[in-house]
Amino acid sequence: MTAYFLWFKAFHLIAMVCWFAGLFYLPRLFVYHAMSEDRISQQRFEIMERKLYRGIMTPAMILTWIFGLAMLTSQWAVLQHQHWLHLKLTLVLVLSAYHGMAGMYRKRLLHNPTGTSHVFFRWFNEFPVMILIAICLLVVLKPQF
Numbered sequence: 402m403t404a405y406f407l408w409f410k411a412f413h414l415i416a417m418v419c420w421f422a423g424l425f426y427l428p429r430l431f432v433y434h435a436m437s438e439d440r441i442s443q444q445r446f447e448i449m450e451r452k453l454y455r456g457i458m459t460p461a462m463i464l465t466w467i468f469g470l471a472m473l474t475s476q477w478a479v480l481q482h483q484h485w486l487h488l489k490l491t492l493v494l495v496l497s498a499y500h501g502m503a504g505m506y507r508k509r510l511l512h513n514p515t516g517t518s519h520v521f522f523r524w525f526n527e528f529p530v531m532i533l534i535a536i537c538l539l540v541v542l543k544p545q546f
Contacts, residue, residue, distance in 0.1 A: 403475040413468035416461050421533060423458030424496070427503050428526035434510050435519040443514045450507045462500055469493070484546040489539045496532050 427450060434446035473480055480486055506525075509516060 406472060406475050409468045409471040409475065413465060413472060416464035416468060420458060420461035420465050420500075421529060423453050423461060424500065424503070424529040425526070427453055427458065427507070428522050431503075431506060431510060431517075431522040432519045432526070434514055435517055435522055437514060446514075447511055450510070454504055454507055458500065458503075462497065466493075466497075483543070485539045485543050488546075489536055492532050492536050492539075496529065499528055499532070 430446055430450050430453070434443060434450065437443050437446060473486075506517065506522075
């Protein structure tokens with residue numbers, strides 16, 4: 402293990418926790434935004450969603466990727482044959498696409514706050530939980546395929 406691997410891992414976990422906090426909270430804001438009926442509330446949600454998405458979630462996602470790739474490259478000789486890792490990286494790509502979809506929904510809500518049902522956003526909110534469970538199980542159990 403390189404001397405920096407554990408530092409990369411610590412910062413990867415910190416960034417990942419911040420990213421997931423946003424991934425869990427942003428769709429909940431979408432629920433409230435879609436349910437709001439007055440313009441003042443909608444404007445408040447727009448500001449909260451923008452600050453969360455741009456100021457916390459996106460930088461945390463970028464740092465998660467940077468430190469994850471730093472760990473990967475520092476231990477490539479060992480990790481390249483770990484199939485659980487390939488599956489984990491696929492799930493992280495899916496999660497990154499979800500992040501992009503959340504950004505798309507944030508912009509849609511700016512133009513049409515009642516265009517998407519709050520019920521949809523309640524279901525949309527559950528997806529990152531499933532990905533988190535799968536990633537944690539893969540990383541901890543490291544199943545051999």
